[in-house]
Amino acid sequence: MNNKQISNICCIGAGYVGGPTMAMIAQKCPHIKVTVVDLNEQRIADWNDADLDKLPIYEPGLADVVAEARNRNLFFSTEVDQAIADAQMIFISVNTPTKTYGVGKGMAADLKYIELCARQIARVAKDDKIIVEKSTLPVRTAEALSTILNSTGNGVEFDILSSPEFLAEGTAINDLQVPDRVLIGGKDTERGKAAMQALVDVYANWVPLENILTTRVWSSELSKLTANAFLAQRVSSINAISALCEKTGADVDEISRAIGADSRIGSKFLKASVGFGGSCFQKDILNLVYLCQHFNLPEVAAYWEQVIKMNDYQKHRFAKNIIDKLFNTVSGKKIAFLGWAFKKDTNDTRESAAIYVADELLQDRAEIHIYDPKVTKEQIIKDICHCEEERRGNLPESETTKELLKRVTIHSTPYAAMENAHAIAILTEWDEFKTYDWQKVYSEMLKPAFVFDGRNIADKEELTTVGFDVYNIGKGK
Ligand code: UDX
Numbered sequence: 248m249n250n251k252q253i254s255n256i257c258c259i260g261a262g263y264v265g266g267p268t269m270a271m272i273a274q275k276c277p278h279i280k281v282t283v284v285d286l287n288e289q290r291i292a293d294w295n296d297a298d299l300d301k302l303p304i305y306e307p308g309l310a311d312v313v314a315e316a317r318n319r320n321l322f323f324s325t326e327v328d329q330a331i332a333d334a335q336m337i338f339i340s341v342n343t344p345t346k347t348y349g350v351g352k353g354m355a356a357d358l359k360y361i362e363l364c365a366r367q368i369a370r371v372a373k374d375d376k377i378i379v380e381k382s383t384l385p386v387r388t389a390e391a392l393s394t395i396l397n398s399t400g401n402g403v404e405f406d407i408l409s410s411p412e413f414l415a416e417g418t419a420i421n422d423l424q425v426p427d428r429v430l431i432g433g434k435d436t437e438r439g440k441a442a443m444q445a446l447v448d449v450y451a452n453w454v455p456l457e458n459i460l461t462t463r464v465w466s467s468e469l470s471k472l473t474a475n476a477f478l479a480q481r482v483s484s485i486n487a488i489s490a491l492c493e494k495t496g497a498d499v500d501e502i503s504r505a506i507g508a509d510s511r512i513g514s515k516f517l518k519a520s521v522g523f524g525g526s527c528f529q530k531d532i533l534n535l536v537y538l539c540q541h542f543n544l545p546e547v548a549a550y551w552e553q554v555i556k557m558n559d560y561q562k563h564r565f566a567k568n569i570i571d572k573l574f575n576t577v578s579g580k581k582i583a584f585l586g587w588a589f590k591k592d593t594n595d596t597r598e599s600a601a602i603y604v605a606d607e608l609l610q611d612r613a614e615i616h617i618y619d620p621k622v623t624k625e626q627i628i629k630d631i632c633h634c635e636e637e638r639r640g641n642l643p644e645s646e647t648t649k650e651l652l653k654r655v656t657i658h659s660t661p662y663a664a665m666e667n668a669h670a671i672a673i674l675t676e677w678d679e680f681k682t683y684d685w686q687k688v689y690s691e692m693l694k695p696a697f698v699f700d701g702r703n704i705a706d707k708e709e710l711t712t713v714g715f716d717v718y719n720i721g722k723g724k
């Protein structure tokens with residue numbers, strides 16, 4: 248069957264990766280039936296909601312793609328077994344968080360969701376299938392998948408491919424539509440090549456063939472970790488320089504512009520910030536570090552681990568600067584947070600710097616007032632509780648999470664969040680933050696009125712003229 252054209256695809260996992268990726272495949276390949284399944288009933292109901300504003304993830308342009316393909320050849324369902332049985336090709340897009348227990352705790356990827364999928368596929372499949380790992384996974388996962396799947400003894404054969412997703416949230420639709428490259432890793436056997444070709448043929452419906460790279464499985468898996476490690480390293484590198492800029496009076500944005508003009512360096516991923524977040528960077532680097540340790544390469548592990556340490560330092564530095572400038576305490580002071588998502592144009596908050604900054608300020612007994620254009624109140628509360636409980640695991644505190652939450656208010660309008668505040672902290676670079684009436688904001692705040700711009704997006708000159716005391720990342724006073 249591997250030489251046949253694919254006409255039925257199933258994707259397990261309707262999240263930030265599975266949802267948009269399958270919507271794009273369905274839009275570009277009307278001849279392929281694409282079914283996205285998930286155990287989470289609410290998530291599937293949201294994907295099926297007639298009101299496209301209710302889609303479970305916010306991603307510019309996604310609603311149009313879903314509207315075009317949904318119920319034509321794109322389906323969202325909780326009938327996992329049925330979708331597996333019917334599909335010729337199965338994408339696995341379930342979450343692979345960092346392990347929070349046991350061996351590899353805090354570093355290795357937790358593969359339990361992947362393993363469950365593999366066992367379910369093995370149980371249900373009655374004919375040969377191509378399995379595509381689409382989640383971020385450490386090297387050798389394909390091998391583990393293959394071992395589970397091919398030990399059923401019922402004669403069904405599985406071909407495992409690795410095809411890591413390189414979409415970035417906020418620009419996912421464009422990244423999927425015109426990808427720099429699509430990567431497909433497979434076995435160098437006749438069957439392996441035929442499976443890779445079947446997936447190449449799917450992407451070839453809209454991606455030029457020269458942008459579809461086929462590699463061995465391990466190269467594909469490791470490329471994903473390496474790409475994210477390199478990108479994160481650029482952010483940590485410029486953030487390291489931002490600390491030096493603040494001491495010397497240099498301007499980190501000027502440095503980014505100057506070094507980015509060097510074509511060998513390039514201009515992207517040089518924006519100093521309060522720290523990188525997102526579901527991938529930290530997790531993938533921790534995976535890389537774990538792999539290096541596993542293969543007894545401690546120097547290589549330490550090299551990459553430093554990228555994370557620098558990021559932790561940057562988040563901490565930002566929070567500490569707020570406390571320092573507010574006369575060494577934020578206890579009982581109102582700090583307005585503009586932004587909670589880990590970057591603009593997404594409602595995803597995983598590993599967002601805002602969570603860590605909030606936690607440090609709450610430890611110093613600040614009152615936090617949060618406004619984000621897309622993140623729900625429930626998500627913000629969940630993030631704070633989760634962070635608090637993790638920290639508490641190591642460090643018992645007298646205050647309960649419930650008491651701590653009394654000092655957190657979530658607003659649906661920005662002006663209410665900033666009214667009577669001692670300081671504003673900009674955590675996400677949402678475009679709308681540049682359009683506010685700063686004169687009005689200033690008049691309604693306590694004086695001296697501080698702005699801590701963790702994204703260097705506000706017009707410093709304008710704000711200073713209005714009367715604010717403005718602190719940026721990487722700009723000396
Ligand atoms: C990343 C990779 O870019 C993508 O290819 C991969 O598939 C998943 O991980 P994502 O996490 O969605 O994508 O967003 P990205 O744009 O890479 O930003 C990650 C973090 O770095 C954000 O918190 C962002 O604000 C921060 N960042 C990015 C900076 O602080 N400065 C920069 O110059 C660029």
Ligand code: ADP
Pocket residue numbers: 259260261262263264265284285286287290327340341342343360363364382383526
């Ligand atoms: P990502 O950013 O990698 O897409 P998400 O957490 O957004 O991660 O999405 C992963 C999805 O996978 C979740 O909606 C989760 O419910 C789903 N999932 C996890 N395990 C299974 C499983 N065994 N069967 C079906 N869906 C699953």
